[in-house]
Each structure stands twice: as structure tokens, then as C-alpha cells.
Amino acid sequence: MTLKDGSIEKTVKIFELLDKEGVISDNEGATREQLLLKDLKVIAKDYLDIEEIKKSFSRIILKNLEELDFETFKKSPRFYIKEDSIINSVSASNIRGLNVVSVDGSSVTKRFMNADFSFLKAIGVKYFFHQNHVASIKHFPDLAGFNNYIVEGNFFNQDETTVDVKTSINMKRMEIRLVNELIETKSEIDLIIIDGSIVITPINLLFSKDAEISEKYDILLKEYHKLYLNCKEKDIILIGSIKDTRTSALSNLLSDAIQLLMPSYSKLSDFIKINYREALKYFSDIDLFDRLLKKTERSCIFYCKKEIDKIRDTGIKKEIPYYFPLTFYAFYLKTAKFDTPCRIEFFMDETHSIEKAAEKADLISSILLPISSLNENYGLPIPQIEAHKRAVFKPNEVEILLNNLTRTLRLHGVSLLEKRRNRRPF
16 A cells, blocks of 8 residues: 555644644634534544544555564563564354353442432353354343343442442442353353453552442452453353443554664654654544454454553552462454454463464454454444343333332332432423
8 A cells, every 4th residue: 555645744734733723722612603603614624634644644554564563572571562463364263163152231320319229230141153143042140131130229428439430340240240150050161252341440440448349349359360260270262342442552552662663664764754653642542443454354462451460569459369360462353344343352371472362362353253244334243242232221121120119118108309400390
């Protein structure tokens, strides 16, 4: 692929204009007429200028793929990109005979002036593939695939953020516990797909000083530890499939990698001309690799979730005698022509080689491709879609549960006082 003449020079001029004018207006306010006639058009033009930067940068990446070779650096423990090339082709496997499990959950919190009630649900599905597109489906823990609820009442006078963190921890514990139950009761599982990350959020990013949250976190940490052990003992591939993320982790690693390569490759001068560090600030990983990857291609693997080290190194949770001898990787996989890539996470033992990690990424990709490409506009694995459909609360589902609760309270002369914003008389 070649660059259009003058495209780099044009991009440099766009950067200069953006530096002078800025993307966000300094005005304190505007009339609707001003917005319609001027301000919205200025913002649209700014966005179009940034889009030109992104297009130019993507073309430069594709033009210089051979020069972006990280073989020299990938074995360094401080270099987190762990493959030679940032783009790798993969092939779909014949998945006949495979058992694929996916688990998802959802929660809804109803807030009142004097209490909060959280409704949680987690559902698992198991696909046995007779052929690539033909499967038998079972739901867990009940055959219908809907009934696995928890209702929690928060009667302490706590702020909404604290209640949300508690609910989030309980929701994740419910999902991970269900996965562990499936592993322990179902003998044949080859691959488990968790909707979201497979790595626990470090406690220091939550509320490490809150005693109740700390206690709940201990329980969740042990469930994760059990999950990793179960998968290792039974030779089950565990992956996290993250459908929407704004992280720029790989983009930032790529920026550092280009800087390391600069002294060795004069051909990388295109990156200097375009001001690659500034260009990469506009990209999320998904945005960048949606422009770089074709269907059936994946990005390089890279170390992810280094925050897990904070669980064992910061001393915040000294009382937990668990150590995670694991390395967590991520990559981006393009499964559908008109959809963005999915972020896929997996883990390896710390004693593994990076070649083995790359092989595992290829294996995961080859399994996911045939079960994620049934719709060219939506590239999630079908077991993950099914689990989400079953787990998400329907519009009237929570109301049925809540109405039953409020009726019981009213029988004893107690009413829940709704927040003022929900009981306006006009």
C-alpha cells in the first residue's frame, strides 16, 4: 500500500491547526442558532481533520509493516509486545466435537431515599458443536436459562458509588462461582468464554479501606484463584472476550516500540514526519486495529493487566496467601468484515515461552473464527451472545420482583420513599 502524495505534509498542517485552534471551543455558552450555524460545523470539521490524521497514520503503519519487526526486543521482560509483527493471519478450525461454555451476568439497582435494592442474575450456556454451525445448547443452572437470581438490600446510609462497587463485586463473584460450578460438575469443557476481562480488578482501584468491600473482595479473589486452578488442572482454555473497550494499551506500547526502532530503520522516517506520538493519542486500540486488520487477522499478543501484580506486591491484601504464577496476555481479533475487532484475553504459566503464548493465541483465534462470523456486522462468539441474551434483565423483569417486594412491605405498613427526581408531580 502506498501513501498519497503530500498526505504526510497535509497531516502535519492539520496538527498545527489543531494546536492553534483546539478541538473544544473556549466559549462559555452559545445560543441554539449559534450552535446550528457555526459551532457544530466547527466541531464536525475538527473531527474530520482528526479522521484525516488517523487515515494517514494507518496507511503509514501498513506501508511499514516489514520494518515494524520486534524480534530483537520481544524477549525483553520490559518490552510488552511479544511477537515479531503487529499483524498475524489466522485460519478457522473445524470445531466439531468441541464443548464451549460462556457465562454472563447483569445487575440493576433500584435506589430509594431510605434503602437500595440490587437485582443480580448470572446465566451459563454450553454449546456442543456437531459441526461448525450446528450445535446442541444447554443452559445453567436451570434448563430454561433464565432463573438464577440474587436480590440484595443495602440498608446502610452509603453513597451511590459505594453501593455500585459492592454490587459490581457481588455480580462478578456470582459469575465466577457459576463458572467454577460448571467446571466441577460438567466433565467435558474445552473452552470457557467470560464476557469481559478474566483478570480481577485490583483492590487499590476500588475502596481498599472499606471493611465490607475488602471482605467481599477476599471472597472474589479466592473464586478467581479457584477458576485459574480448575482450568489448569482440567486443561480448559479460559478467555475473556471484551466487546467494547476504550483502552489504548497496545497503541501506547506501539508508540514506545516505534521509538526503539527509529535508530535502526531510516525507512521509518514517515513516522517522524507525521508526529506519530501525537497521532496515536487519538486512537483507542479497537479504533486503530479496526483500520489495520482484515477479517481472519489478529494483532500481536501483548502483556496485559499488569495491575494484577499490585495484589501481590503492594501489601494491600497481605492476609490472602494466594499467589498468581500467571502471565496475562491480550490481542485483538477481527472476526467479521464490518465489525470492529474483539479484545481477547488469556493466561499462561509464568514458566511458559512466548512462542507457546503465540501458539495459544492462534489456537484461540482458530476456534473463535467459525463461531463468531455468522453475521458480517456483528462478530462476537455465538455462545457469548446467547449468554448475554439470557442474562440481561428484560424491561419488566425487575419491576415484577420489585412490586412483589413493595407489596410485602406495604402489608406491614412500610413504604419505600422514591427519590425526588422520580416522583415529580409535573
